[in-house]
Amino acid sequence: VTEQNPTVRIDWIACNAYGVCALVAPDLFGLDDWGYPLVDTDQPVPDELVRQARRSESRCPMLAISLETNSGLGRR
Amino acid sequence: VVDLVGGLRSTPQAVLLGGYFGTWSRPEEIWDIPLDPAVQRRAGRSLGCGLISLFESSLCGVARVAGIMSFLAGASAGQCGPCQFGLPAIAAATDRLARGRELSDDLDNVRRWSSLVRGRGACAHPDGAAQQLDSALQAFAADFASHQKCSRCVVLARGAARA
Numbered sequence: 001v002t003e004q005n006p007t008v009r010i011d012w013i014a015c016n017a018y019g020v021c022a023l024v025a026p027d028l029f030g031l032d033d034w035g036y037p038l039v040d041t042d043q044p045v046p047d048e049l050v051r052q053a054r055r056s057e058s059r060c061p062m063l064a065i066s067l068e069t070n071s072g073l074g075r076r
Numbered sequence: 077v078v079d080l081v082g083g084l085r086s087t088p089q090a091v092l093l094g095g096y097f098g099t100w101s102r103p104e105e106i107w108d109i110p111l112d113p114a115v116q117r118r119a120g121r122s123l124g125c126g127l128i129s130l131f132e133s134s135l136c137g138v139a140r141v142a143g144i145m146s147f148l149a150g151a152s153a154g155q156c157g158p159c160q161f162g163l164p165a166i167a168a169a170t171d172r173l174a175r176g177r178e179l180s181d182d183l184d185n186v187r188r189w190s191s192l193v194r195g196r197g198a199c200a201h202p203d204g205a206a207q208q209l210d211s212a213l214q215a216f217a218a219d220f221a222s223h224q225k226c227s228r229c230v231v232l233a234r235g236a237a238r239a
Contacts, residue, residue, distance in 0.1 A: 032158065
């Protein structure tokens, strides 16, 4: 994991528990009792899961997932 | 402070510092800690909104917590799922526990859901609620356990025996 790996950010207001994130990025997202995502939003995504993270960002029907880099400049 | 408002009628069962987003303590844990924000923080407590509430020894802590959680569930803005669904689920389960109508996994679920709502909202409403709930689960640990195991409130039973 490098400084450059993004962290996952969830827009909790936008999220509607479709669960697409857990389908397209099963190694990154779990779902809670109500279908809302369980994901580590503190640590950068490990190298091997960055592809899944990008997929979840682009497939979320509510656009509730964004990937942020430590630089604070937002998405790469 | 307690002496200023007339002193104690009886030793309280627990003390809630900082209101509904505060922390419960057993009186012996905090009675000697000065009401100084810095000192309180070092002891893992906080005065929060500044409220000090003494909980009478003859009342059921589980019922009190159930009431608070149902208030906080109702106060959710309903914008974020974990809070919108989590807090009512916690409120319903603690209410069942309080009434002796608990399901076998209610207490386990309350513990799990409390950590599940933390940090998963746009605001800190669920975090504050979970902090108060976690401290209550500790301060009233024996009461929650007996409500779950025997559907009975030891505090109320003790009161009835005395009467």
